[in-house]
Amino acid sequence: MTAVPETKKTERRISPAVIPMYIVTVLFVALPMVYVIGITFLMKDEVFGITNQVTLKNYADLFSAVNLKVFADSFVVAISTTVLTLLIGYPFAYFTARFSQKTRSFIILLIMAPFWINSLLRLNGWIILLKANGAINEGLLALGIISEPLKILYNNGAMMLGMVYALLPFMITSIYNSVEKMDWTLIEAARDLGSKPFSAFLRVTLPLTMPGVVAGCVLVFVPSMGLFFISDLLGGSKVLLLGNLIKNEFYQARNWPMGATLSIAMLAFTFVFIIIYKKVTDDKTAGGLK
Amino acid sequence: MDDMILQLKDLHKSFDNVKVLKGITLDVKAGRFLTLLGPSGCGKTTTLRLIAGLDTPDSGSILIGGKDMKGLPPEKRPVNTVFQNYALFPHMNVQKNIAYSLVLRHTDKEEALKKVNELLSIVQLEGYNKRMPAQLSGGQRQRVAIARALACDPQILLLDEPLGALDLQLRRQMQVELKALQKKLGITFIYITHDQEEALNMSDRIAVMNDGCIEQFGSPENIYEHPTTRFAAQFIGQSNIIEGDVVEKVAGGVRVQICENNTIIVKGEYEIGEHLALSVRAERIDYADKADFGFALNGTIKMHSYIGGVLRTTITLQNGQEVLITGANPVSRYPAGCAVQVFWDPAVAAVVERGQGK
Structure with a gap:
């Protein structure tokens, strides 16, 4: 964020030891990517998947009303997920970083622990909790708080819950990393110079932890554009997200060229978003005397 | 006692059951250059933090300009601190660092800029407005920290071993400059150091501290020529x-x-x-x-x-x-x-x- 002069370029010489890595990268990342881009210009074929007929029809189809709505919905879901995880994750990371070293490590361990379990299994856990005869409803019924089971599964709320649940650790860990690096005497200096605690936070802590916030937002926003199984499992497929659309094109419509085109569109979309976001946060330090 | 800018009365402070201050009593006249001199761990930084309001005493009281500071947060006290590591805001340039307190007080932009330039000329850093802290040398950062602390005209400037990180040549030069600056501004300086030469060189008054107590309080000549305790005699000279x-x-x-x-x-x-x-x-x-x-x-x-x-x-x-x-x-x-x-x-x-x- 600050204008630090670039360190002089280190000499680049490719060591033979990295050649296998380059081969793997080219074979498994670059080539498939070229293939995906390539088939976006081809037509679908019922028998062989694709024909060798070159066309731009797939790109024209992107802008159909249905697709645009899916894009808009996905965008709203991704933004909401990002904002929600940020609102929960920032305070969480902030206070975690201010605990003693021992407590901190323990909390971070707790956050990371669920990653040892497959995310589909964890989401199924939520279904058990949320379903009509699930733990939450049974509990509330037993306590007499409700008279009939709440419909809390298979709706947008359950889907958002799943999204936030799945992506929150990414937000927490990236913000935590930057809060942990904070020099707290800066806050004392801010207080000494006349800032109330919240003003010191806004003027010093927040700008200095912005890199963590940006990283967290990117880490949450990008996957939430493409996650389809959460919408399927918890949202009851009520909202069609970009991820669902792509999956459907490949598996149900068997329209590989269209699926590939949607994938590329999603990539481009998130890429543009990241660039815009970077630009915005780079100017965050402005304000006050220039 | 009207001309006492700072009065410390029987200050006690413990951290985790370790007594750091065991009854500090001190009166400082306005316009003085007072040094708290003592080995590390003697409680001098703690004393400074209590005055600044960054910590609260377990017992005892602090009066600044005759007003009890009890319960006042650091932002409400008429003192400013030059921190040991300078604590410049790394995301702000020199100008924004110095203007920090001015912006908080909604000072008019032009006036604030005038003040910043004035302070920069006092610390001999004219034209450094747009530099980032990372682009400055240790001595320059130190000057910016002083300018920043002076921006809202504190009654007392607290300096926590500000020359500790500088090399000997620069230290000597800054000692002379700081003393001259204090004379010029007429503000009370409370200066912390473990360096006896620095203390003798700059101060009007020295409080020799050891193990949470003030061993001796007096002028540099007095402290040097007539030590009253074994510690004061052995720590200095x-x-x-x-x-x-x-x-x-x-x-x-x-x-x-x-x-x-x-x-x-x-x-x-x-x-x-x-x-x-x-x-x-x-x-x-x-x-x-x-x-x-x-x-x-x-x-x-x-x-x-x-x-x-x-x-x-x-x-x-x-x-x-x-x-x-x-x-x-x-x-x-x-x-x-x-x-x-x-x-x-x-x-x-x-x-x-x-x-x-x-």
């Missing part, structure tokens, strides 16, 4: 502590027995049988074949070492104690092993401890 029992009253003083056949004269009134510990500065002691001042301690020269500017001589007394003597002469007439008599003007010795003799 090269002191020889000479101990013995009063054996006889003489005109204007007493005779104190140091060891067999060796006595010294001490000025002042003491009772026979009392045990005295004296501090005599290394440069105030002399030695020769024949002593002056009506007393002499027999000793043998152990060694000479020339340390640049002064010759340091170690002499072993009859009782085995070693005394350190510094002299301006780079060579001594007496080689090592030579028997000499050690003496000093009784007026320059300070009694730092008195108690019952054995």
